[in-house]
Amino acid sequence: MYIPQHYKNENLKEVKEFIINNSFGILINSIKGKPWATHIPLELDKDSNGNDILVGHIAKANPQWKYFIENKEVLCIFNGPHTYVSSSWYAKEEVPTWNYIAVHIYGLLKIQDEKAMMTSLHKLVDKYERKSENPISLNNLSKNTLRQIKGIIGFEIEIKEIQAAYKLSQGREQDHPKIIEELKKRDNGGGHAIVEAMIKSTIKKTK
Template identity: 70%
Template structure:
């Protein structure tokens, strides 16, 4: 994706942490020559060789998977917080803009066998059930229920490139105090953008 140099985040550890916390992404390839996108959890992991991968699954009813072997190169998009930035918050006249965090991950997809799919499902459920009041476990489910795994196609994506855009008013440093103040009077996502602006502007 196009990222002006001052918005490019090359802090690999920070971007990986973002992917772990914002793992519900968009898987994109082509189906019958047209762009196709599916919204799914895409979990950052490592394979047995220590290579970074994304792991997920989709329904067999979704025709997207039928193109996986013919077109293994895919794009995954992860969106973070975003907010409109009014230029009325600036000291000098300027057009308004939008601050946001977005990460694009490119990679090569490989279909998993049923055993590997089940292993990934166990990890997925365990991750998101850990803070539940009454956590469930696939270990406690009947074989009849677990047979639903036959209705999905699991896959891993070997990561070839990560591009991260953190557009956080980097070019408006003199206006940060006002921007942060105004954003903190808004909704949850605008407050999160305010937090990131303050964080990236703080000397390390």
Template identity: 70%
Template sequence: MYTPSHYKNENLDEVRDFLKQNSFGILVNQTDGRPWATHIPLELDRDDKGMDILVGHIAKANPQWKSFVENEEVLAIFNGPHSYVSSSWYKQEEVPTWNYIAVHVYGKIQILNEGAVLDSLHKLVDKYEKESTNPVSIHNLSHKTMRQIKGIVGFQINISDIQATYKLSQTRPEDHPKIMGELLKTKNPGSHGIAIRIKQKK
């Protein structure tokens, strides 16, 4: 991913936290000679050696997984808040722009056995059910329901590189108060998210 130096975020702890909070990503690889992308939860975890990995699953009917063995190099894309930024908010004349947060994770993918898939499903469901009024647990689902695990393919991505772009008007610190104020006037949640991020970076 092309990222100008002033927009690179090399704070790995901050990027890890972003991945945990924005775990619905896009898995990209080559399938049948063409780029292929699937939108799925991709959870950041650690393997038994303490190395960062991503864990996820796709439907067995999705042909993407059939390319995992021969094309093990994959890309996972994660998006955060984004917003249009009007140059009318600047003290000096300039073109408008777009602020955003995006993280690209590169690595090698491997298919998991059924036991490891089940473990990953427990973690996934427990993570998102904890805020529910009546949380669901995989432990309480019937054998009939759990037979659906036969219809998915679980995998982990052994991470080789993480690239993070945080474009937050870093080159215009004198305009930050006006930019944040205008972003917060909108009804766009993405604009509000960018305003909060700009404030956090100050």
């Protein structure tokens, strides 16, 4: 994706944390020359050699998997918080804009065998059940229920390139106090998350 230099985040540790916390992504490949996208959890993991990978699964009813070609590049998109920024909050006249965080990952996809897929599914369920009052485990589900797993395809993606855009009003630092003040007034979860990211970014620069 196009990212102006001052919006690029090349802090790999921070970007990985973002992916872990915003793992409901979009998997994109091509079907008969047409882009095809599926919204699914794409979890950051490591392969047997300790390299970062993404793992996920889709339904066999989804034709996308039939075009999973070994060593063919796919694109994964992870969207974070975003919010409109009014230029009425600036000290000087300017056009309004949009602040956001997004990460694009390019990688090579391969289909998992059943054992690897089950390992990934256990990790996925355990991660999101952690905060449940009565967490479930795949270990406790009946064989009849687990038969549904026959209807999905698991895969992993070898990460080749990470592009991270953190557009947080860089270059308008003098306007940050007013932008933050106005975003805090709004009943907007995305805006509040952008405020936190702006404050965090400012603290890092002053250290």
